[in-house]
Amino acid sequence: MTRDTMGSATTVTMMTAAVARRFGPPQVVAVERVPRPVPAHDEVLIRLRASTVSIADHRLRAKDLPRGLGLLAVVALGVFRPRHAILGMDGAGVIEAVGADVTGFTPGDEVIVMQGPRMGCHAEYVTVKANGCIAPKPAGMSFEDAAALVFGGYTAISFLDRVELGPGTDILVNGASGAVGTAVVQLASQAGARVTGVCSQGNADLVRSLGAHRVIDYATEDFAAGDERYDVIVECVGNAPFSRSRRVMKPGAALLLVISDLPGMLGERIQSRRSGKLVTHTGSMFGAPVMAEIVRHAEAGDLRPVVDRTYDLADIVEAHRYVDTGRKRGSVVVRIGGESAGD
Ligand SMILES: NC(=O)c1ccc[n+]([C@@H]2O[C@H](COP(=O)([O-])OP(=O)(O)OC[C@H]3O[C@@H](n4cnc5c(N)ncnc54)[C@H](OP(=O)(O)O)[C@@H]3O)[C@@H](O)[C@H]2O)c1
Numbered sequence: 274m275t276r277d278t279m280g281s282a283t284t285v286t287m288m289t290a291a292v293a294r295r296f297g298p299p300q301v302v303a304v305e306r307v308p309r310p311v312p313a314h315d316e317v318l319i320r321l322r323a324s325t326v327s328i329a330d331h332r333l334r335a336k337d338l339p340r341g342l343g344l345l346a347v348v349a350l351g352v353f354r355p356r357h358a359i360l361g362m363d364g365a366g367v368i369e370a371v372g373a374d375v376t377g378f379t380p381g382d383e384v385i386v387m388q389g390p391r392m393g394c395h396a397e398y399v400t401v402k403a404n405g406c407i408a409p410k411p412a413g414m415s416f417e418d419a420a421a422l423v424f425g426g427y428t429a430i431s432f433l434d435r436v437e438l439g440p441g442t443d444i445l446v447n448g449a450s451g452a453v454g455t456a457v458v459q460l461a462s463q464a465g466a467r468v469t470g471v472c473s474q475g476n477a478d479l480v481r482s483l484g485a486h487r488v489i490d491y492a493t494e495d496f497a498a499g500d501e502r503y504d505v506i507v508e509c510v511g512n513a514p515f516s517r518s519r520r521v522m523k524p525g526a527a528l529l530l531v532i533s534d535l536p537g538m539l540g541e542r543i544q545s546r547r548s549g550k551l552v553t554h555t556g557s558m559f560g561a562p563v564m565a566e567i568v569r570h571a572e573a574g575d576l577r578p579v580v581d582r583t584y585d586l587a588d589i590v591e592a593h594r595y596v597d598t599g600r601k602r603g604s605v606v607v608r609i610g611g612e613s614a615g616d
Contacts, residue, residue, distance in 0.1 A: 285308050286309040287308060287309060288306070288396055288398050289304060289305070289307075289396070289397050289586065290306075290359045290395060291303070291305075291359065291360065291361070291586060291589040291607075292304075292305045292359055293355050293358055295353075296334065296335065296351075296354065297334070297335065298335070299334075299590045299593035300590060301334065302334065302589055302590050302593055304589065307359070309397070310393075310400040311400070312372045313372050314375075315372050315374050315375060315402055315403055316372045316400045316403060317370070317371045317378050317400070317403050318368070318369045318370040318371070319366040319367065319384060319399050319400075319407075320366050320367050320368075320369045320398055320610070321364045321365070321366035321394060321399055322365055322366045322417075322420075322609055322610050323366070323415075323416040323417040323419070323420035323421075323608055324361045324364040324394040324607045324609060325363055325420055325421060325424055325606050325607060326361075326584075326589065326593055326595075326607060327362055327363070327424045327452060327596070327604070328452070328596065329362050329424070330361065330362070330596065331596050331597055333350055333355060333360060334360060334593065335597070336350065339511060339533065340534035340535060340536070341534050341535025342535050349390055357390075357391065359393045359394075359396050360394075361388070361392055362388050362389055362392060362394060362423075362424060363388065363394055363423035363424045364385070364386050364394035364420055364423070364609075365384070365385045365420040366384065366399075366609075367381065367384070368380050368381060368382040368383075369398065371403065372403070375403040377404075378403055378407075382409065383410040383416075384407050384408065384409055385408055385420065385568070386399070386406060386407045386423070386564075387407075387423050387563075388401065388406070395586065395607060396609070397609060397610065404561065405560065406560055406563070407561065408561065408565050408568050411567075411571035414571065414578075417583060418578040418580065419578070420604075420606055421579065421604035421606050422571055423567065424453075424604065425451070425453045425454075425457075426571075426576055427567060428456070428556070429453055429457040430460065430556075430558060430570075431557065431558050432507065432557075433457065433461065433507075433529075434558035435529060435551065435553060435557045436505050436527045436529070436551075438460075438464035438465070438466045438505070439465050439466065440465040440466075441465075441467075442461075442464075442465070442467065442504045442505065443502065443504050443505075444466045444467070444468055444503060444504065444505040445469045445471065445501075445507070445521070446461070446470050447509055447513045448472070448508070448509030448510040449480045449485060449509075450472040450603070451601065451602075452579075452603055452604050453509045455480075455483055455579040455602070455603045456576060457507050457509070458470055458483045458484055459483045459575060462485065462486075463484065463570070463575040467486050468485045468487075469485065469487045469503070470488050470489070471489045471491050471496050471510075472488060472489075472490070473490060473492060474490045474492065477490065479602060496521065497513065497517045497521055499521060502521055502522065502523045502526075503523060504523050504526050504527070505526060505527045505528075506521070506526070506527070506528045508528065508529065508530050509532060510532065511533075514533065514534075515528055515537070515548075515552050519544075519548065519550070522550055525549060526550050526551070527550065527551035527552075527553070528551065528553075529553060530553065530554040531554075533554040537554065538554050540552075541553055578604065579602060579604060580604055581601045581602040581603050582595060582605050582606070583606040583608055584607055584608065586608065592605050592607055
């Protein structure tokens with residue numbers, strides 16, 4: 274029981290969540306009982322059934338950022354401790370309640386959500402703007418599979434919106450076996466493009482099964498030293514900036530820097546102008562339209578979830594440990610809801 278600003282007694286409803294109260298290794302995450310959020314007039318309250326531990330959770334928890342971005346990101350991340358103690362960018366669940374002004378959703382609707390840097394999805398409940406990154410869950414898909422689509426699918430759709438893909442397009446995906454890479458490979462392949470995936474030998478079959486025409490094992494071959502030329506390069510690793518990739522870019526090609534350090538970001542305008550190529554570290558489609566595209570592609574069979582491992586929320590530290598290896602294939606799913614609901 275607490276008292277509100279008028280001194281009246283109010284009841285705080287609790288929920289289970291994974292909470293990181295300081296930066297550090299996976300063990301800084303603890304499963305706790307915390308107050309359940311209350312939806313504002315324009316928000317929905319979602320009872321989450323699944324989320325993922327993504328590379329973003331790793332980066333925010335460990336303060337592991339590309340070169341030069343540490344100071345800049347401090348505002349978003351938090352200075353002394355994570356700005357958002359409950360991590361988790363994505364999720365799938367059921368609408369529990371809606372704010373007074375919400376018309377598009379009703380309790381009982383099954384949805385997917387991308388919270389992005391607002392985080393909060395490693396919990397039983399999260400509040401989300403009803404006009405934000407939320408969409409009906411793809412029909413016939415489990416919550417776990419649906420959650421596995423969101424982080425990589427959102428990023429892939431946002432970045433691929435920058436380019437025209439079709440038969441005759443040669444696209445290279447560096448880091449083809451991660452959450453983003455597996456989505457890019459599928460979407461580009463479905464668009465008719467000729468896809469080359471860069472991954473380790475152990476992930477070659479997976480990447481081929483997602484639609485790659487060709488696979489380059491980064492341990493034995495340097496794509497940037499090869500004879501092939503590409504219309505689009507999607508950089509999902511952090512080792513293929515313009516200086517390395519430019520040699521294998523066709524005239525007018527695009528380098529989509531899903532991951533880049535600060536010098537790469539600062540240099541992209543001048544690189545684009547001088548080379549006549551597109552170099553960019555941002556996508557061009559955001560918000561609800563991207564969520565709708567995830568659902569459309571999933572229901573059309575163009576985008577299927579790639580689930581590496583699944584953990585219960587109670588075991589989330591293990592999930593963080595695995596993601597920290599940098600070796601996950603697609604998504605690491607967190608199952609939520611085995612615990613009792615709020616009390
Ligand atoms: N800009 C944005 O909005 C945005 C959004 C999402 C993600 N990102 C960034 O994009 C990057 C990719 O994200 P993600 O979620 O796909 O990461 P992820 O799932 O953690 O990527 C893991 C994969 O990377 C592969 N990998 C590791 N080293 C490699 C190398 N040298 N060459 C090729 N593949 C390699 C691993 O395969 P092996 O085990 O076979 O090596 C593994 O399958 C991250 O740096 C993330 O921070 C940016």
